Amino acid sequence: MLNRGDMHMELQRYLLFDIGGTHVKWGILNQEGKILSKNHFEVLDVHDDSVLQGMRNIIISHKNVVKGIGISAPGFIDSATGYIEKGGAIKFFDDFHLKSILEDEFNVSVTIENDVNCVALAEQWLGNGKGLKDFICITIGTSIGGSLIINGELYGGHSFRAGEFGYIITEDMNHRTPLEGRMGRTSSMSILRKKYANHYSMPLCEVSGERIFQDFDAKDPFASELVDTFYQNLAIGIYNITSIFNPEKVLIGGGITARELFLDELTSKIDSLNEFFDIKIDLCYFKNDSGLVGALVHHLNQKTVRHG
CATH class of the missing domain: 3.30.420.40 (ATPase, nucleotide binding domain)
Known part of the structure; x- marks a missing residue:
């Protein structure tokens, strides 16, 4: 580093x-x-x-x-x-x-x-991963992204696909294809918006994450079911990931994390599943600038490697 x-x-x-x-x-x-x-x-x-x-x-x-x-x-x-x-x-x-x-x-x-590897590098350098040897980053947006820091190093896998958490299957196989049940389809903001828009016959462009969670807070039955399923699948994915890697912390980024109750709501779902692992959840320190900062970290690290 x-x-x-x-x-x-x-x-x-x-x-x-x-x-x-x-x-x-x-x-x-x-x-x-x-x-x-x-x-x-x-x-x-x-x-x-x-x-x-x-x-x-x-x-x-x-x-x-x-x-x-x-x-x-x-x-x-x-x-x-x-x-x-x-x-x-x-x-x-x-x-x-x-x-x-x-x-x-x-x-x-x-x-x-x-991009998500850059998020992890930014958090490791100056964010909420600073001083940690083992942690995971998960980003929630149009899909689910992920990154792994293991023993202080970014882990990319043998074909640079490590951390593709969006492909973890979190629902049963009763779909047209098994990948319909993957976390990128069950716990992303894009799928929430599409399901809400389809249910209410609305144009997708008129549906925002903020609107869905406002309805959830107002106890709207469909929004409540939708958001509960979102959290449930996200919790299952995080539980599976942590059972394999046993990280010190799981850092989560994405626009949804601006929701004041997000951490409490997600932690409640994880606690309902977990009996064996010490799963610490935190938010990413960097928000919209994480990609820029992480790209800088990677550039400086590569420069150091090249020049010994």
């Missing part, structure tokens, strides 16, 4: 990107993790090169004032080579060598890491 004693007196600046399915966040951070400026641009089409072109425009404007570029992105990513096998929400990045393309074009050091 980073050693502040090894840093030069003059703080270097880095350009960081956090690629999502609807927006690409970017920022200038110094090597201590301070955000000097940040902004974002919209993802116009996940199938064309609009994300790449947007990144190019930002790099052209800032390449002369930054030491390097770090990228947080969805999908299956070989962080050592920068090769994206599957680009997640950004289909254009399937089978794509983003790192080498940008390095060749701009003659600057580029690193890339999976």
